[in-house]
Amino acid sequence: MKNVIVVGSGAGGATVARELALKGVSVTLIEMGKRVTTDIAFQCYDNLDIGVELLKTSCLGGTTLVTAGNAVRTCQEDFKQMGIDLSSEFKETEDELNVGPLPDTHFGEGTLKIMEAASSLGLVMEKMPKSIDPKKCIPCGKCAFGCPRDAKWSSLKFLDDALAQGVQIIENTTVTGVTTTNGRVKGVKTYNPENGLKNEYNADMVILCSGAIQTPGLLRSAGLVAGEKLFVDTFVTVGGALPDIGFYKEVSMNSLLKKEGFILAPHYSSLLIPRIGQNRIQEKDILGMMVKIPDESSGRVDENCVFKQSTANDVGLLAEGCATAGAILTEAGVDPDTLVSTPARGAHPGGTAAVGEVVDKDLETEIEGLYVCDASVFPRAPGAPPVLTILALAKRLAKHIINQ
Structure with missing residues (x-):
């Protein structure tokens, strides 16, 4: 044996x-x-700062x-x-x-607004295939913290x-x-x-x-x-204010827009709140989208350190994705004067x-x-x-x- x-x-x-x-x-x-x-x-996160923050x-x-x-x-x-x-x-x-995709009962108002806004701009967002049991799932926005x-x-x-x-x-x-x-x-x-x-x-x-x-x-x-040749699937979250949308409680990344060089998906991040810089903004008022790119394999892991930097091509793809996300969010009703982005992070080394x-x-x-x-x-x-x-x-x- x-x-x-x-x-x-x-x-x-x-x-x-x-x-x-x-x-x-x-x-x-x-x-x-x-x-x-x-x-x-979520208590087991031990993220690394390797030029971009790497979530793990x-x-x-x-x-x-x-x-x-x-x-x-x-x-x-x-x-x-x-x-x-x-x-x-x-x-x-x-x-x-x-x-498979989750049933319509598991799509919140924020995600639906994003999907409708994309469609009105001639962009097709499909439902994200999920390995989630809809009978057990009560949308709470905690997917990235560990499902309760x-x-x-x-x-x-x-x-x-x-x-x-x-x-x-x-x-x-x-x-x-x-x-x-x-x-x-x-x-x-x-x-x-x-x-x-x-x-x-x-x-x-x-x-x-x-x-x-x-x-x-x-x-x-x-x-x-x-x-x-380390890559990390670099991403940012773009978002802004849409009062009382309650997006933070929805199933994360429940739809997907595929473009050449990046993908977009509805995504909430609490990091957006202080960046908007308005005291009246709370988590219930944020609508956001993730921009994720297939970054170039420009990093390395050696005996002394882990290093990854965004290349000029990476930055260009992120900028294009952020512009598209901003247009969709504005069409969805987000105040364009409040649109901000998180720092670049990595999730898939x-x-x-x-x-x-x-x-x-x-x-x-x-x-x-x-x-x-x-x-x-x-x-x-x-x-x-x-x-x-x-x-x-x-x-x-x-x-x-x-x-x-």
């Missing part, structure tokens, strides 16, 4: 661990964070606990051109997660399945390095900061799913070159162990038995939520390992 170590419990780690365990593979999953209930996941969490289930539940296919053609056809895995995942009703899919659901299949989950433990012997993976070294204990775990295979910031360091510990450069089409490195299955392997920035694609990649990797 194969013995596999999975590092990280987000979309990739939870999925591959579950899929392998369902086929009888012995799996140990190691996570640096601890388990929390979804309603307090450290807990069992990772960032899946604080996503907006968006489920869109990203980079499908890019991967296909590299010999990775995810068609069946996308379909399998969408069916399993009941992916556990209505949206998170990898905790797959981790529970994995536990039921005998997967050993080790929490509060940091993987500090990958060990190898004669060109083959041997296992991992770990450290528990709570008790100061160091340990080593051996396995036939190691799958790194710890994210594009942590994964490169682990690859370097095994003697591989990784960490270049990736690219630091890309397919064709650090891993092959089976997501294996030059070291036999050492795999990567997170957004590190993306060949470029998707400019849209990558969770569904990571799930599909993890399912494909599990099938590959099982069939070996």
Whole structure:
């Protein structure tokens, strides 16, 4: 029987661990964070300032606990051109997660105003595909803080399945390095900061799913070159005043406008309030939109720092997106004199162990038995939520390992 170590419990780690365990593979999953209930996941944010603020969490289930539940296919053609056809895995995942738009009952006044305004300007906004159970969801605007009703899919659901299949989950433990012997993976070294204990775990295979910031360091510990070409899916939120709209309580990003070089989606951010600079403005008076771009892979993760800067092309795309968002919001009734933007932030780091450069089409490195299955392997920035694609990649990797 194969013995596999999975590092990280987000979309990739939870999925591959579950899929392998369902086929009888012995799996140990190691996570640096601890388990929390979804309603307090916001307490696990540990954002980084890397030139842009990078949003991320450290807990069992990772960032899946604080996503907006968006489920869109990203980079499908890019991967296909590299010999990775995810068609069946996308379909399998969408069916399993009941992916689809929410019913009309879950669209608030603010989102509807934005969709109607876009239409009047000749722009088509579609309903966002979601992995949210509408029977459990009572719109409250807290998607990015952790769902208080556990209505949206998170990898905790797959981790529970994995536990039921005998997967050993080790929490509060940091993987500090990958060990190898004669060109083959041997296992991992770990450290528990709570008790100061160091340990080593051996396995036939190691799958790194710890994210594009942590994964490169682990690859370097095994003697591989990784960490270049970091992208983060840079985004800003544009918004202004529309009295008593109550937008902050709506389902976040419930519709989507796709343009060449950026996407737009209804989005509330409390960061807009002080930037408007009017004491009379409260959270109930804000209507906003997210502008997200597929930023250039101009960042890096090395031994000493994580760095990402916006290129001239990035700035140009953000400016174009902000102008479009401003026009839609003004058409929706927002006072144009109150329109402001948040600072640039990043939510989807990736690219630091890309397919064709650090891993092959089976997501294996030059070291036999050492795999990567997170957004590190993306060949470029998707400019849209990558969770569904990571799930599909993890399912494909599990099938590959099982069939070996």
